[in-house]
Amino acid sequence: MSRDALMAIAAAREINDGEVAFIGTGLPMVAAYLAKATHAPSVTLVFESGIIDPAPLELATGVGEYRLAYGASAIRGTRAALTLLQQGRVDLGFLGTAEIDAYGNLNSTAIGDYRRPKVRLPGSGGANDIASMAARTVVIARAGRRRFVESLNYLTTPGHLTGPGARRQAGLPGDGPVRVITDMGVLGFHPATLRMRVERLFPGFTPDQIQAEIGFRLEDPGEIVTDAAPDAETLALLRRIDPAGTYVKLQDE
Amino acid sequence: MSRDALMAIAAAREINDGEVAFIGTGLPMVAAYLAKATHAPSVTLVFESGIIDPAPLELATGVGEYRLAYGASAIRGTRAALTLLQQGRVDLGFLGTAEIDAYGNLNSTAIGDYRRPKVRLPGSGGANDIASMAARTVVIARAGRRRFVESLNYLTTPGHLTGPGARRQAGLPGDGPVRVITDMGVLGFHPATLRMRVERLFPGFTPDQIQAEIGFRLEDPGEIVTDAAPDAETLALLRRIDPAGTYVKLQDE
Amino acid sequence: MKDKRVSLEEAVRLVPDGCSITAGGFAHSHQPLGFLRALIAEGRRDLAIMGVAECWVAEWLAAAGMLDKAWFSNFMFEGFGRCRRFSEGIEAGEIATEDHSHFGMVMRFVAAAERLPFIPMLSQGGTDIATTGGIERPEEKIQIIKSPFGGEPVAVTSPLRPDVAIIHAARADACGNTQLDGATAVLAEQAAAAKTVIVTVEEIVEPGEIAANPAATLISGFYVDALVHLPYGAWPTGMYGYHDPDMGFLDDYYQASRDPASCARWIEEHLRGPADHWDWLGRAGVARLLALRSDPALGYRPAKDAA
């Protein structure tokens, strides 16, 4: 069983039927089509390029890629897509990141000083907009102490900022991140502190193994669920959605 | 010679070639097509319905009328059309009114108290937007002491408000009215006071005759031009644009 | 997306007494008059309208005695004259008003749709629209503030959210992905601003027909709460690409509206009389309706062919 597959299945689980989900390239796209093929047939997928609700014949390799446009019920521009976020029409968005802190704040801008960075990263793109304005967000990030850090080099994308109440003071309408899907299990946020804690484990992992890969102290968990291994039908679906394993390899390398 | 024709010709004269003009129903529409057929072939006409730059085969009887859409280079909605005004893309707009004061402020809302009016009029529509945001405007209004009043019942649409500097303080980007075309001649605004004065006379009229039909004292005029009677070619064009005399009768009744 | 199709009767039940409505349309074009007739026949009270140019909706609600309040920018009958019952209702103190420019109304809808507590705009400042309230206190609607960047004065306006938007469009798929041909008026902004959205359409089509021209989709299905298949649902106003306005029928109302008693009889006979939408259209007659049909190359019926 690959970690990719477990992550994609966990991400698909976050999508409820009938919702509007804002989707980026990569694993979230595979997860979205997995959800649509299973428990969420009437989910509406929105992409920052302005493509709404497409029915692509092949997996697209980007949100602006032409094969993604096929069968779309509406195609506009980037402003229109992002305005859906500001309108509160988007229930759920997915995010990736180079760094993440205990409140789920993300850095995809720079490592080192902003004006003279050690590594310049691509920048927010739509991530800040999704994180600010979608009703809720899910972060997808492999565990690791260089990614899960005590203190970000740069806060690109808001999680819960400094904790309860901080998002409202900053004028952000969405509720922020509800899950962080790692390659070992799924983290959530403690309702009182809005800091991260373990919620679900992938088969074979323990909370201590996750903590060892996280650069800050996780809150004590509540009840923890351990996922069962995915069934053959789900894996077959993943294979059909991403036949070349472009985003979701079914075997770890 | 009809007063309609003189007014339409005077209105057409206000349109310069290459400009973008925001046009309403009625006499301004006839004037715009007269200008386009003569000295301003590359004027772009914009209508608040969202129709841009059409080439109608027949005179339309409204800015949202379907025959106006024919040949348009772009069709959008009302927000897009009005946004052109906010963008500063509109050089010139035409306005009509029930009441007008010495500064070119207009009332098309109510006669009497606003909450319990003697006569309820249709309301601003796009007029306030055109008057606020077009680079300049031209008002078309037959002379008369009940129309040209010392004090408006309600200020719907900004002219020069209370005089120099007032538009900037109210956040209005356009320069306001430059002409008021009556059925006796054309009024302008004194550069120092921004109050109305006579600029041009239609054939056979005197400044005193105009003053007699105006309910406030006009500023002393500068140089006054007296228009020549329109030539046969212009009248033929008017007839071709508005064959039924819907908006511009060639003979006074 | 989900199937949004319901019957006209079910859709009418989404408009309760006392609610505020906004309706699509511009001048004599694509006003949702088929729906409105059913609403008037059913009977409602104390409605408010929040409108830009849906003159027929405002007028018929006023004439039916169902209208209490109006937030609006311009209601008049192009080519005829004033909306008589609406205007006289205001003059009689029966309808309270709040005036705006067109852009002012549109921007209030946009602010409501986009969850913005205010939105800056460059018109309305300096006028009685900004300083004379009819329903709201003026400072609740428009203020002139200084830019936090450069200190320049600029008008800001507050959001305005209708309870229900009622829109007639050309076509939609079953999920409510909706298209309209020709000028689109304020439909997208009205649908995005309202809490509940009812769409009536000339045609319900397969999703593939929407997807064949996805740039023309004006209202995505996730905005739509109820979708009703209602051919000639704009009649007697027109539908670009389908049929012209029925100027004769509109004039018949306009003439009746000059007098309150004759107007009341007209409303009773024409709007409350028909048993349903088909009876409403049937009384006009097939020949009359088909004579309005558009020339497909022009999108309208040229004068020489007019009914």
Add this chain to the structure above:
Amino acid sequence: MKDKRVSLEEAVRLVPDGCSITAGGFAHSHQPLGFLRALIAEGRRDLAIMGVAECWVAEWLAAAGMLDKAWFSNFMFEGFGRCRRFSEGIEAGEIATEDHSHFGMVMRFVAAAERLPFIPMLSQGGTDIATTGGIERPEEKIQIIKSPFGGEPVAVTSPLRPDVAIIHAARADACGNTQLDGATAVLAEQAAAAKTVIVTVEEIVEPGEIAANPAATLISGFYVDALVHLPYGAWPTGMYGYHDPDMGFLDDYYQASRDPASCARWIEEHLRGPADHWDWLGRAGVARLLALRSDPALGYRPAKDAA
């Protein structure tokens, strides 16, 4: 409207040293690379980019040593990785930056286009985007203010106006009424915000062809200062409905860009080497270009047919 057609050489002269540019495009789609190649061959210095997703424009300007400053939201090569010369230029302190979210950039363009001294928006607040300036002082870019109506905190951002917008589109008439098929990225907002607008197009068509689908007109002619007929003007990025991106050619650059010296040679050979647009395309070869052509039913080239 007026005829806006000029030669590529004339259009390039509209971009002076030291000016700020914004360019159309999204990921590997419709970036104005034909124009950019000519600009790089001609040589400019101290340019600034104000961009949303025109990664190839930013990267090639950086690689050619022509880029000083970048106001932007995200530049990366989807499917490849970082924009190496651009990123390393920042790391070396040669390119100053000002970061935004996509919506933040778009709203600054909208504010500039609409003459608004500020515009409210619901993202960017609470982050280093709002508090860490690279070119501007942070309080010049974003502030959190209280709504004058209800006192709620809301972020406002200031306008940002590029000197020149460079856009590649599908078709235009001679007056510059411009259409693009597929997702339209930020083209309309960029064109409206910039002081000077240059459009290059696959096809110049009769006005009637634009008027046949007037709802698809993205940029009206009065926004356009110069119009250049430049087939394959997006190549090696793609053009929806015309041709796919040339992933092989893009990868060739990406591999070269890993090392400054090999990258400099690539720029010299491929961008400064060709005599003109036709030589630039000719070196790629007709077979290669035609192998990218879209399947008209799909708008792209399906994998089984890919070059």
